[in-house]
Amino acid sequence: MPELLLDIKGLETQFKTPDGIVYAVNGVSFGLKEGETLGVVGESGCGKSVTMLSVLGLIASPPGKVVAGEAYYVGQDLLKMSKEEIRHIRGAQISMVFQDPMTSLNPVLTVGRQLEEPLMLHVGMSKNQARERAAELLSLVGIPSAKDRLNDYPHQFSGGMRQRVMIAMALSCSPQILIADEPTTALDVTIQAQIMDLVKRLRDELGMAIIWITHDLGVVAGLAQRVAVMYGGYIIEEALVGDLFANPAHPYTIGLIGSLPRLDEKKGRKLQPIEGVPPVLFEKPKSCPFAPRCTWAVERCWKENPSLSVVSEGHKVACWIDVKTGRAR
């Protein structure tokens, strides 16, 4: 079995707001193996982005604070590193692609300049070497006449092209881990298909591990090997992708799959929504965060918060109920 490349244990992140403390991430643990693609699924506010930002030390503090947890990357705890130390890892060994390519590129610098920066900083290339490598990277992600486009500014690129630039930038130092935070959510489906095709190709060529954050179960089904489902600041289910879709064990996962219409479904069936709304995390949940929306909920669900436990090989779930029998585990 390959070693864990990234090992997150008991991560907790909170935000101080004028209305009180928001408990965004409440004890998240997961591992990432070398070359593996992990999908992280959840709705807005479930803590999926905050988890990754915390790991990379990108939480603005104040108002945010990582209050507990460890994040080991090849034996070093990223959370204990100084700003200077983590800067050598971020962008070089672990890099990130953000959701909105317009706000994450600097509008007043040329794309070439932005691509060269990490190469000069992390790899120690000279200006000319970096320029050459930047052009290579742009053509790697499928941007035509790459050399000329280095002098263009971000606004001269379309949305899909900008996201390609972001990916090129993230790949520039050949990272071991690529964290992608909803990189295709803002794009049209045909462009999304282009980007996903590109990422799959690059993954096979470069052999990097990927954490792909999304709310789209369809994207996860096509890309990930393992999936973690998040709700209310917790991972509530984790399984291999085939197992998750075939035997979802958490009522939330089941609800999420049931509420989706499918392009390949034959007859119009009625959608089964999850009633209610996602929780607002002004309190650290003491009971199961999904209990108010759960059709299976029993008394225990309102009193104790279940922790993630193994139900079958490689399949973990945080639920008091075995949904197959409807009885307590």
Place this chain on the structure above:
Amino acid sequence: MSSENDILLKIDGLKMHFPIFRGIIRRQVGAVHAVDGVSFDVRRGETLGLVGESGCGKSTTGRSILQLYKPTAGTVMFEGANLISLKTEEMRLMRRKMQMIFQDPYASLNPRMTVGEIVGEPLVVHNIARGREVDERVAHLLEIVKLNPSFSSRYPHEFSGGQRQRIGVARALALQPSFIVCDEPISALDVSIQAQVVNLLEELQEQFNLTYLFIAHDLSMVRHISNRIAVMYLGVIVELADRDALYDTPLHPYSQALLSAVPIPDPFAESKHKRVILQGDVPSPVNPPSGCRFRTRCPIAEKACAESRPEFRELKPGHFVACHFSERFA
């Protein structure tokens, strides 16, 4: 085929060009060809899905039908009247019968008005009710969209996205319209909430015999809710057909690529799924390509595609397509 009576709305050659002005004397230097000649019928009681990628003109089409923009050319026949030639006052009366649900439930509700004022405003503006009667109707409308009537004194910021969209639906229903343009009503909502709103829209359609023009970019949701579907690309409709016909045998290369690009939430189906990956981006609607709009990205484009604009023709009964070579897919 349907008789003339079944047709609620007949759109013919609708164009909406937005002028571009430059220089100090603001001379017109060009136009954005947002909608460039679309024709279709909407049948009474049906849901017509209008899909396409961002910037293809689907929202502009919806808005031009409701005369929220003044269309550049074309006719929109609704109950025997051409909406485009109606006078302001006549149009105001007509608007009672046609309403809109907007995409962004955070931007489409006035934050300084209470829910009661928002939902009741159409009644007051159109002189249909006043005073206590408005309150009663508002309470009833909120019940219809499954919100607690006691919420009417609260403000929009107190509600979640899904609840706000319900408020928008209640406002659209206030004047008892027969036709509603739903402009991406669910795309700003979380996945688990989307299904709630879609189910509500379906129930209301049955209850009040509503006709929907459902604009969306989520093809799986459009398939779920629509009877017929029109696919738009760069200002024109490239294909229009019954739901199952379109999804089973798409006849336009763009529809084929669009459908194949949608990820399926099933790893097994996904691994066997063959995808058509389009090259490049959508061209600018300021200078659309000559001939067929899609030819710059089309996998089967030939010389003829640049020379003549393909006719929007009925290749099979009820299945319209605008492509020179659709016969090979039929």
